[in-house]
Amino acid sequence: MNLDYLGKRISGILTILPANVSRFDDEAGNYTFPREKTMRLKPLMGFEEHRIVEDGVCVSDLCVHGLRSLFDRGLLRKEDLDAIVLVTQSPDHFMPPTSNVIQGLLELKRDMICLDINQGCAGFEIGLLQAFALLDQASINKVAVLNADVLSRKTSRQDRNSFPLIGDGASVTLVEKDPSGGRIHANIQMDGTLRNALTIPAGGFRQPSTAATAVPEDDGSGNLRAKDHLVMNGQDVFGFVMTEVPPMIQSLAASAGVAMADIDWFLFHQPNKFMIQKLAEKLEVPYDKMPGNIVEKFGNASGVTIPTNVCLNLGARLKDERFKVCFAGFGVGLTWSSILMDLGGLDFCEIIDY
Amino acid sequence: MKSVLEILNGIRPEFDFSTSQAFIADGMLDSFDLLTLVSELEAEYGIRIDGQAIVPENFVSIEAIEGLVRKSVRP
Secondary structure, three states: OEEEEOOEEEEEEEEEEOOOEEEHHHHHHHOOOOHHHHHOHHHHHOOOEEEOOOOOOOHHHHHHHHHHHHHHOOOOOHHHOOEEEEEOOOOOOOOOOHHHHHHHHOOOOOOOEEEEEOOOOOHHHHHHHHHHHHOOOOOOOEEEEEEEEOHHHHOOOOOOOOHHHEOOEEEEEEEEEOOOOOOEEEEEEEOHHHHHHEEOOOOOOOOOOOOHHHOOEEOOOOOEEOOOOOEEOHHHHHHHHHHHHHHHHHHHHHHHOOOHHHOOEEEEOOOOHHHHHHHHHHHOOOHHHOOOOHHHHHOEOHHHHHHHHHHHHOOOHHHHOEEEEEEEEEEOOOEEEEEEEEEEOOOEEEEEEO | OOOHHHHHHHHOOOOOOOOOOOOOOOOOOOHHHHHHHHHHHHHHHOOEOOHHHOOHHHHOOHHHHHHHHHHOEOO
């Protein structure tokens, strides 16, 4: 469905990445496949290195670190924050909501809304859409959209399908009212019949974790993972992205009355380098307008890849310049979503380590 | 210029691709092999393979892969 908003803007983006770096070259020996075959994937998929949290680090740790950094530097005042929208698939607990954990740890005001949303690779867009809706309320003037995941902790290190591309991280995107802001156009679609393409089979109430669900098994092609681990059907996800994402972007641009050539940047979720290149080709967009360098530097941290993409590739430019940008995320659910908006004049746009 | 068979033999030298008509079902090519194959076909033949064409049915046999190469555009 198409959605549109008026009078809102993004005022700052901060990405928080674990300082711990894991390198593909060092991991290749963990897999059951011949090293030479595994190493062929390196240039193709962009497998270089990724950021992985140390044992025990949770989503709230990354988010608190990021928000505290903003408070300490005077880039955000606690009393100005009216809502936290946390998008994650790796909450600290089943209960309470991790957004409440963050609120409590930072001693934020009680007169605010804390929301957890269980979404992943389209989570940046979904978090923004929720923030835009909240900002229609007179009493809400500033929302922090937090995207955060530590899914390396749920990914088998002997699963070559998933582990090389997984990254951990968090982002804080501040969204606020802007009476002079232009119209924001969005599109979102979901198909739950494809839900098993990306899943963690055990650990919830449907199939609780047991000793048996922790035992790694061969998936038939040489990847070892347990039912407690993330599993991705790469072929199905690739086919879904190639089929659904290009028409969504073209339709969004058409409904907004914006020519594709007038979009300055296509800031897409980053599953792997190959897929981003194929999307650029399908949309007939030059590679340099659709940066695809996040997986190779940091890994794929679900909804965090887009803010990371913005901070790494546009960073300081967004303090003084303005661009017409198209965000797009696609993945778990399955869910695919895009937003076309103006981005610029930011108070901050940077990456910090945890 | 390498033939499709020569490229396949380079990716999975342990299999005899000249005798199968069902590379995927026979377990001779996995999803990462398909991406490696696409990359090598594009480089070898100077073509661009549409992302939507990267589906198993286009990689089941040498004939299917050669058909995909013929249909693909030159950038």
